[in-house]
Amino acid sequence: METILKIENLYKNYGAVKAVKNVSLEIKKGNVYGILGPNGSGKSTTLGIVLNVVNKTSGEYSWFGGKMETHEALKKVGAIIERPNFYPYMTAEQNLKLVCKIKGTNYAKIHEKLEIVGLLDRKNSKFRTFSLGMKQRLAIASALLNDPEILILDEPTNGLDPQGIRQIRDIINLIASQGTTILLASHLLDEVEKVCSHVLILRKGEILYSGEVGGMNSKDGFFELISDNLSDLKVALEQHPAIENTSEENGKITAFTNTNLEASELNRYLASKNIFLNHLVKRKHSLEEQFLELTKNN
């Protein structure tokens, strides 16, 4: 598969602060990538470097196999960073025309892209009259103008109300379904979980996890159980070979497994021991729990 962006051993220091430490990443065509990390973990700095606005301290990156200079490559990229940046005194359409001039594309796409983000009826309104949600949608329209090979979105739903978040997500899903490669940086886990196929988790500038979203979820799950006699239940559970350990909390026993154990199998086993359950739930760690686990100060 074609490589769109390759980052190798990237470092960035702001004085004594190490914002990015040894980040490597390869982005292939057609996938949807997420960069996850708490605020200040180096997501935006990493994107800033590959987008030519932040100077790297060391390391390498190359666009499209290194065949072209960064600013030429960026004409084939659509990116929005942190907040929508436009000229407040120009209308939506005028702002997009300016972007067309910079990217060297014709104006024909403006209508189409404004339609995708639902701003066609406001195209003659000045940018400064827009709500944050509309500004963000205009930014997406602008990033799509050149039908980019890759769309880079940095915290696209930051500061939006629930409807705004929903609109942006629908647009992202639409674009992803059309096969556009997307790189999405966010601190919102469900956002990444819902749209991304691959994920890179950063903490304090370092990579904690890099791989498929599914790969993160492959850890074994756990059971929540309640019965009339909790101590008998606990003893019985600890005798089962697939149960690694148990804990009791709020009148509920949580049992962690070490292999894949079906709920029905566990139920049958406990029934054979004459223990009948009031409550049995099998759960997997959500991405959020794994993320918090990973980014804990370890």
Next chain:
Amino acid sequence: MKRLLSIELQKIWQNRASRVLTLTYFILLSSIALISSINFKFVGVDFRLADMGIYNFPFIWHFNTFIASQFKLFLAIIIVSMMANEYSNGTLKQNLIDGLNKREFIMSKFLTVVLFALASTAYLFIITLILGYSFSSYNETEIVFMDLEYLFAYFLKLVGFFSFCLFLGILVKRSAFALGFLFVWFIFEFVLIYMVRIPKTIYDFLPLESMYRLISQPFTRFKLYQTLESQVSGATQVRDYEVHLSTILTVMAWIVIFMLMSYKILKKRDL
């Protein structure tokens, strides 16, 4: 080049404040013509400035370019604020992300500066021709087109001054502070020249001073002034009004320095 110019001109023209300032600037330039109607009474005699020879070819080139260059601050405000706005709106960052590189960004600003200077020069050329043909005592072609080097000096003076402003805008990022810095720099040069009294060989190379010296003041060239001077002191002082090659080269060097420093700053900065 056309692309870079069209990008920058769109940014300026669609901003109402800079559109108004640009128009004001060109209207003010035309107001040079109004000087012709100034009448005043002096020792009971009616004087009309237009009849005092200030509109005589070729002297008019010197006079008009000197007066017109005083209005350059209007355009300087546009240039400084358009640069500072790029920082505060975050559009500098967005322009780069959209695929403009830092060199192109500076070039688009500089080309606009040159275009402004060219437009001012062409406009002034036309106004001066009209005024000259209306009031000058000499209309012979070779006299009319004498001393055109003042027009070139005017052009260079504008480009130099605007380049300085552009550099300050990039350096300081805030329009008010950049204009403040310009004023402080002006005072700094003034102090160096008139209070510290550094030697002429050095102060000739200061940026604002060298730009000022491109077109020396024309007032002592008036017949009226010279008559008065000779009556008061008994003789007229010989003054040098020429446009000097050394000054031209100094200003050109400053333009190159300002643009290179702008690029260096922009390149080094994390946005």
